[in-house]
Amino acid sequence: xxxxxxxxDTLHDSLRTRYLSYGVMFERLLGQSGKDWDMSIYRxxxxxxxxDPSGYDAFLITGSKFDSFADDDWIEALRQYARMLxxxxxxxxxxxxxxxxxxxxxxxxxGRSDAGWGLGVMQYQLDRHPPFVDxxxxxxxxxxxxxxxxxxxxxxQRLLSNDFCPNAAFYIPGKVLAIQGHPxxxxxxxxxxxxxxxxxxxxxxxxxxxxxxxTPHDGELVGSWICKFLEHTTTK
Numbered sequence: 001x002x003x004x005x006x007x008x009d010t011l012h013d014s015l016r017t018r019y020l021s022y023g024v025m026f027e028r029l030l031g032q033s034g035k036d037w038d039m040s041i042y043r044x045x046x047x048x049x050x051x052d053p054s055g056y057d058a059f060l061i062t063g064s065k066f067d068s069f070a071d072d073d074w075i076e077a078l079r080q081y082a083r084m085l086x087x088x089x090x091x092x093x094x095x096x097x098x099x100x101x102x103x104x105x106x107x108x109x110x111g112r113s114d115a116g117w118g119l120g121v122m123q124y125q126l127d128r129h130p131p132f133v134d135x136x137x138x139x140x141x142x143x144x145x146x147x148x149x150x151x152x153x154x155x156x157q158r159l160l161s162n163d164f165c166p167n168a169a170f171y172i173p174g175k176v177l178a179i180q181g182h183p184x185x186x187x188x189x190x191x192x193x194x195x196x197x198x199x200x201x202x203x204x205x206x207x208x209x210x211x212x213x214x215t216p217h218d219g220e221l222v223g224s225w226i227c228k229f230l231e232h233t234t235t236k
Contacts (some may be wrong), residue, residue, distance in 0.1 A: 001230065003030070004056040006044045006054040008064035008078065008097055015192055023185040024063035029095040029223040031037075044078050053084070057234045058091045060226075061098030063182060067147055068101035069110045081104040092176050093226050099169070099178035100149055106176070108153035115164055117201065119194060120142045120212030122181065124168050132177075132228035135158075139218040139223040141181025141191045147179070177229045183222035187213050 007023035010016070019025065023041030030037065040056075042048045045064070049055060061082070068073060083104040087090050094102040100110035125138050139160065149167040152158065160169035160179070169179040181191070194201075194209055201209075 001035065001058065001234065002056045003037050003039045003230070004053075005039055005041045006049075006059060006078070006081075006098075007041050008045050008062050010043075010045060010103075012196060013023045013235055014196070015189070019189055019192075022064075022184065025189075026060060026062065026186055027107045028226055029049075029184045029219065033219050033224045034229045035227050036051070041113065041171050044081075047074060047077070049081065051217050053088070053090060055100050056090070058213070058230045059085055059092070061095070062095040062184075063096035063098065063144075067112075068129055069147070075101070082106070088176060091174070093230065094176070094178040095184065096143075096180060096182055097147075099180050100147055102155055102168070102176055102178045103151070103156070103167075104158075105170075106153035107148060108156065109151035110149050112146060113148040113150075113165075115148070116146065117181050117197075117205070118145050119197075119205070120190070120209035121217050122162060122164065122212070123214045123215075124181070127158045128213060130157075130159070130171060130173070132232055133225050135189055139169055139222060140215055141179075141183060141219065141222060142185040142187070143181045143195055144185070144190060145180060149178075171229070174233050175227065176222075178220055179222065180225075181222070181226040183219035183226070186221065187217070210219050 005023045104110040140196040155172045171177045
């Protein structure tokens with residue numbers, strides 16, 4: 001498997017030395033599933049893309065602090081690239097920003113949610129059980145977002161949902177897997193992000209989020225779903 005990771009952010013200065021990048025976090029996550037894949041990271045936020053997309057079996061778009069529906073040149077270029085990948089049949093995974101960008105690029109809608117910040121560990125119910133997931137009824141994931149997928153694109157099937165985020169994950173069979181939560185995050189990183197945003201939050205909300213970190217999260221499990229989705233898709 002040759003996977004191109006399209007990194008859509010630069011970590012805050014205070015976090016970069018320890019956590020490096022979202023691309024590296026995904027290398028670690030997918031490696032935990034025992035996958036010795038050939039993974040390359042491209043900083044699409046700086047306009048860096050594979051010279052030849054056909055040289056890769058699959059693509060993954062990371063999270064970002066930016067809005068997937070914004071009209072920044074690099075975000076519009078990434079949406080166009082996502083549409084090209086979809087047309088040419090290259091399977092794509094999107095997480096958080098990537099999840100929203102895929103929905104927006106493929107005819108759905110992403111935008112700022114009236115629900116406000118989603119932070120900490122949240123539980124989601126599984127609405128479907130495609131071949132790449134198991135039979136469980138729910139999963140817990142670390143989240144950090146204000147934007148949401150408001151309308152799913154044509155052909156998309158809802159995978160995860162809860163009252164706060166009804167379209168928390170979706171897939172288009174054989175083509176797209178998109179997840180709002182962060183399977184690649186550790187609690188330490190999520191807490192560091194929370195501290196950076198403390199001035200935007202009430203003390204009561206910070207306390208609730210801190211309390212949620214005591215709930216075990218299923219990041220590694222969902223990472224294995226990503227691997228199974230890509231393996232199932234690229235071998236068909």
